[in-house]
Each structure stands twice: as C-alpha cells, then as structure tokens.
Amino acid sequence: GGGAEQKKAAEPTAPSPADKAVVSIASLASERLGIADRVAASKWGTDKPIEDPPREKQVLDDMAKRASDMGVDGEAVQRIFRDQIEANKLVQRGLHQQWTAAPATAPTTRPDLAKEVRPALDRIGGDLLTAIRDAQPVLTGPQCAASVERARTQVAASLDELHRQGLERALLHACR
Numbered sequence: 378g379g380g381a382e383q384k385k386a387a388e389p390t391a392p393s394p395a396d397k398a399v400v401s402i403a404s405l406a407s408e409r410l411g412i413a414d415r416v417a418a419s420k421w422g423t424d425k426p427i428e429d430p431p432r433e434k435q436v437l438d439d440m441a442k443r444a445s446d447m448g449v450d451g452e453a454v455q456r457i458f459r460d461q462i463e464a465n466k467l468v469q470r471g472l473h474q475q476w477t478a479a480p481a482t483a484p485t486t487r488p489d490l491a492k493e494v495r496p497a498l499d500r501i502g503g504d505l506l507t508a509i510r511d512a513q514p515v516l517t518g519p520q521c522a523a524s525v526e527r528a529r530t531q532v533a534a535s536l537d538e539l540h541r542q543g544l545e546r547a548l549l550h551a552c553r
C-alpha cells in the first residue's frame with residue numbers, strides 16, 4: 378500500500394494562469410502578424426510606404442494610455458508593442474519581396490487600411506494588453522525566458538517561415 382500517495386518526481390506542474398497568459402501573448406502576436414498580410418496587401422501597388430511613423434506613435438501612445446487606465450506597467454507595454462510593430466514591418470517587407478519575385482502570388486484586391494485593417498489591429502491590441510497584464514508575474518520573474526520560449530514554439534508550429542521569424546521578433550523583449 379501507500380503507492381497512491383507516492384509523488385512522481387517527473388510529474389510536470391500544471392501551467393499557471395500567468396503561463397497561459399504568456400501563450401495568449403504569443404497567439405495574439407501571431408494573430409497580429411496574420412493581419413500584416415492584409416496591411417501589406419493594402420499598400421501593395423501603391424506609393425504608401427510600409428513604415429508609417431505617425432501611426433506607430435499613435436499605436437504606442439494609445440496603448441500606453443490604455444495600459445495606465447488598466448493599471449498595467451506602461452514600460453512593458455511600450456516595449457512589447459514596439460516589438461509587435463517591428464515584427465509587423467518585417468512580415469510586410471518579406472511579403473512584398475515574395476510578391477515582387479513572384480507576381481502571380483501577389484494579392485489582387487486591396488483592403489482599406491484605415492477602415493478595416495487598422496481597426497482589426499486595434500482590437501487585437503486591446504486583447505494583447507489584457508494578456509500582458511495577466512502575464513505580468515511571469516514576465517517579471519525568473520522563468521520568463523523559458524515560458525516565452527515554450528509559448529513561441531507552440532504557436533510557431535502552425536506558421537510559415539516568414540511569420541515564424543515575425544513571431545520571434547514580436548516576442549524578442551517580452552521579458553524585462
């Protein structure tokens with residue numbers, strides 16, 4: 378008897394809510410990079426550059442304001458959103474390169490950036506903010522790098538190479 382009370386040393390501990398929030402950050406970052414395809418399509422064949430500094434400032438200012446309303450660390454939010462923006466441009470540039478090299482793969486319709494694409498980015502931004510708040514204990518703790526790495530690997534499995542690179546860029550400074 379007594380076997381039932383025996384603890385197995387290799388038993389993995391269940392993921393904490395904060396660990397789950399780290400997975401949410403990774404999947405929302407991936408979702409945001411999915412929208413980069415529509416951003417890239419909205420700019421393809423126009424003179425609109427991939428990089429739009431005033432819009433970037435607006436995204437960062439907006440997120441900082443919402444972070445402070447929610448009581449979330451503004452520094453972490455700015456740092457993580459800066460990465461989301463850099464990752465987004467990385468994917469847009471990669472797609473424009475692919476479309477230049479193989480015009481048959483280029484999109485044939487142009488989504489409206491201001492009316493449909495940016496509002497989609499803003500919605501994901503709000504969810505990302507909540508996930509950052511919930512993940513705060515992990516993001517500021519000693520297990521952050523390992524937790525982010527696990528989440529990244531899990532989410533990257535369903536991505537192509539370009540979006541995988543984007544995801545890596547998007548999570549680069551998730552840990553303090």
Ligand SMILES: C=C(O[C@@H]1C=C(C(=O)O)C=C[C@H]1O)C(=O)O
Pocket residue numbers: 416427428429430432433436461462463465466495498
């Ligand atoms: C996504 C866009 O492209 C770039 C990336 C941005 C972002 O990730 O939020 C913002 C502005 C641009 O520099 C966009 O123009 O909306």
